[in-house]
Amino acid sequence: MLKSHNIEINTKQYQYYGEKALIDIIKHELCHYHLHILGKGYQHKNTDFKVLSKQVGAPRFCTLIQTYEERANYVYQCKSCGCQYLRIKKVDVKKMRCGKCMGKLSLIKRMN
Numbered sequence: 001m002l003k004s005h006n007i008e009i010n011t012k013q014y015q016y017y018g019e020k021a022l023i024d025i026i027k028h029e030l031c032h033y034h035l036h037i038l039g040k041g042y043q044h045k046n047t048d049f050k051v052l053s054k055q056v057g058a059p060r061f062c063t064l065i066q067t068y069e070e071r072a073n074y075v076y077q078c079k080s081c082g083c084q085y086l087r088i089k090k091v092d093v094k095k096m097r098c099g100k101c102m103g104k105l106s107l108i109k110r111m112n
């Protein structure tokens with residue numbers, strides 16, 4: 001939160017990503033705050049941000065915070081058992097089969 005300079009981390013993120021990834025997230029967020037306080041370019045596209053995040057070894061984007069579900073663009077459903085699968089990239093339904101019953105999958109929804 002840039003106004004308060006608090007960092008919010010929920011326990012779900014901690015459980016999901018583990019300690020190493022969370023340290024990366026915190027490093028990344030601290031880069032935002034540090035530059036914001038100094039009145040420098042604190043956005044991802046700013047050179048100040050790119051340089052600082054590289055110096056401290058932080059990832060350049062906050063993408064880690066998004067869950068797999070949030071990043072998924074495609075929803076596939078098994079034609080036999082109705083089981084649904086979320087995928088970030090498009091998959092070949094001729095090759096990919098349902099993990100439970102080996103049934104054929106079809107694309108039922110496209111997000112974004």
Ligand SMILES: [Zn+2]
Nearest residue numbers: 028032061062
């Ligand atoms: Zn960020």
Ligand SMILES: [Zn+2]
Nearest residue numbers: 078081098101
């Ligand atoms: Zn199935």
